[in-house]
Amino acid sequence: MNQENFNIIYSENYPKVMRLCLGYVNGNKVQAQDLAQDVFIKVWDNLKNFRKESSISTWIYRITVNTCLIYLRTNKKRKTTNNLPPDLKIHIDNDVENRESKFKQLYNCINKLNDDNKAIILLELEGLPQKEIAEIIGINYETLRVRICRIKDKLTKCVSNE
């Protein structure tokens, strides 16, 4: 694998990795960028082990949830906040503010879930086929389907403040 091919992998997968990382760090962009960087370092280091049994995106998602698990466990006490400095906030119009507030609520709801459910729902939000999610998580498809229904319901209720 040369650097040019890696550039393509990076640009195609960065938004997916970043969205997942944002979900893990309560929407803190700086921490998510660090985490995403960590993921791509591991992707680069492990490319020789990629056996093409799944798509490269699925494989990268797998590395991402594993990297985020370690991060979450070893940085539990680190304060996660997605609050912007007050002077920046003034310039943000209402639409953006509204969107940010919705996402803040969504991130809070995601972070109330346990490790397994968090990984499952983040991959479901990404729109990954459930068979691939089952493969990434390491549980059977039927079990996953039942679990996803429950988590989706829980998340939707939490986001809608029910």
Added chain:
Amino acid sequence: MNNFENIQSEWQNQPDIEGTDKGLKEVFKKTNELKNKQQITNIILGITIAILIGFFLYVKAYLEVKATLSLGLMIMVLIARIIIELLSINNLKGINYNLDFKSFKESLLGYYKRRVTTHYIFTPIILLLYVIGFLILMPYFEAGLSSGFYTYIQVSGVIVLVLGVFLIFNQAKKELYILKELMSE
């Protein structure tokens, strides 16, 4: 965001999260930095061992069997502790990120269980042997060194020991917490 499809659509359309050339360069830069860091660790380890051996020769500990054994014991347990730590770091680095989430979590759990065993069994043994070696050496230090240097060794020995115990205790507490968290789910 009042139904899941709506949440999903908002999620997938988050703006401003494209990868940049700068970010890509950072990945390669960080990869090289990590390799350099490993080399620096090896160099520091080498220097530490050289200093210990140098000190051993400086105080002429080899002239006395008891002093040789006690200083040798201290050096050996320090080296053993460093080796255990390096092996442990390599174990953590060596966890296979290609595994599925469930298997990865089990590997991580195994790693922290081994760490806790190290903290509860090996670390106290190592500390005890170190202190024994240090206490046996004290009369030799007193006889062979100036009173200033002897006081310095006494004070620094206690400070290093207290600091070491504190750092190890904190690390053990942190890792035990991680283990509990992993096991609770």
